[in-house]
Ligand SMILES: [Mg+2]
């Protein structure tokens with residue numbers, strides 16, 4: 001039985017947030033105050049829609065955005081981790097569940113030639129329209145009240161695992177690698193044999209620490225990481241088990 005690795009993208013695979021990184025394409029590398037202040041909690045995708053409209057209105061071209069996004073640094077050790085996974089694909093299935101968008105993730109994976117490492121990417125579908133504006137749609141519709149309207153990573157993961165089961169693929173365990181607040185929901189989906197891997201010092205790590213201190217029920221084990229090398233060591237340990 002294979003292990004299913006679930007990756008977040010921003011601040012996990014790459015060492016920054018692609019949506020805030022793209023602001024460097026704007027004039028003076030910043031957004032006008034009114035636009036910046038227009039973000040409402042739970043409506044990030046809508047906010048980014050306005051940012052992409054602004055960039056288009058300011059004459060920022062697709063090419064320029066691609067150059068910015070593909071210059072995003074990978075988190076330390078991630079390149080080594082993906083190379084490790086590529087030669088161990090018989091033991092691991094890998095998916096990405098991200099609140100970024102399909103265009104940014106495709107750019108990054110293609111530029112670094114890591115597309116083949118991932119079996120599926122679940123994110124907000126995006127495309128440039130005829131006027132050169134990046135349009136981002138909601139990943140899916142769901143009924144989870146803990147997550148923003150466009151994406152519940154837990155619902156995506158549950159659906160993926162179910163679909164795989166129907167194809168006869170059952171995983172020995174799930175390893176969830178992430179950093180952010182929207183990674184808390186899918187971690188609560190994990191079972192006893194699964195592993196939550198929060199990035200050290202980031203929101204997911206802090207939240208899981210608080211939940212453990214409050215004795216909130218959590219079935220999976222928690223292994224903290226700060227580099228891809230540490231993730232490789234733990235995966236090597238898991239496949240030797
Ligand atoms: Mg993240």
Ligand SMILES: [Zn+2]
Nearest residue numbers: 144147152185
């Ligand atoms: Zn949720």
